[in-house]
Amino acid sequence: MFDDNDLDLSMPPLEVPELKLEFAFRIKILFKDRHFFTGPKGRRAFVQPFGGVVEGPLLNGKVVPLSGADWAQNGQLNAHYMLEADDGTLIYLNNLGYLYRTDGEVTDPKNPLWSKDVPSYFRLTPYFDCPTGPHDWLTRHVVVGTGQRHDDPDHTMFHYWVVR
Numbered sequence: 048m049f050d051d052n053d054l055d056l057s058m059p060p061l062e063v064p065e066l067k068l069e070f071a072f073r074i075k076i077l078f079k080d081r082h083f084f085t086g087p088k089g090r091r092a093f094v095q096p097f098g099g100v101v102e103g104p105l106l107n108g109k110v111v112p113l114s115g116a117d118w119a120q121n122g123q124l125n126a127h128y129m130l131e132a133d134d135g136t137l138i139y140l141n142n143l144g145y146l147y148r149t150d151g152e153v154t155d156p157k158n159p160l161w162s163k164d165v166p167s168y169f170r171l172t173p174y175f176d177c178p179t180g181p182h183d184w185l186t187r188h189v190v191v192g193t194g195q196r197h198d199d200p201d202h203t204m205f206h207y208w209v210v211r
Contacts, residue, residue: 068208071190072103076110076128078201092119101130106182108132122147136182144171146194169194173207
């Protein structure tokens with residue numbers, strides 16, 4: 048059993064190597080119909096992508112229409128999509144993260160479209176899966192992302208960086 052007496056506090060702390068972020072790609076995901084309900088755990092939103100574009104120095108392609116959905120609840124995001132790289136490779140994306148307003152205002156549940164002018168915290172830890180090949184680097188690297196909602200047309204811009 049481990050207890051406080053087992054800690055050797057005389058050892059210097061571990062040095063963390065400098066982390067570097069390399070911009071990888073951005074995704075513009077277009078949305079159409081949004082669905083909402085309130086349950087015992089609060090308000091939940093559901094929306095499917097109906098298309099989109101992937102572009103950047105490390106990945107290019109498109110969002111496969113109706114291939115998944117955003118599931119949001121109480122500031123938490125759990126979104127699943129399929130991407131198709133320019134070479135035809137299918138890539139599964141699971142976006143986990145947080146999305147909430149930072150201006151202290153409450154979004155009207157009847158008008159959930161947040162424009163680019165609404166201050167928000169939108170941070171992601173995406174996870175990928177794809178066949179072994181030119182894009183499997185996505186399955187072996189930590190990737191972080193940010194997002195920004197737009198309402199005309201209804202879409203989200205995601206930006207992703209590889210942690211080096």
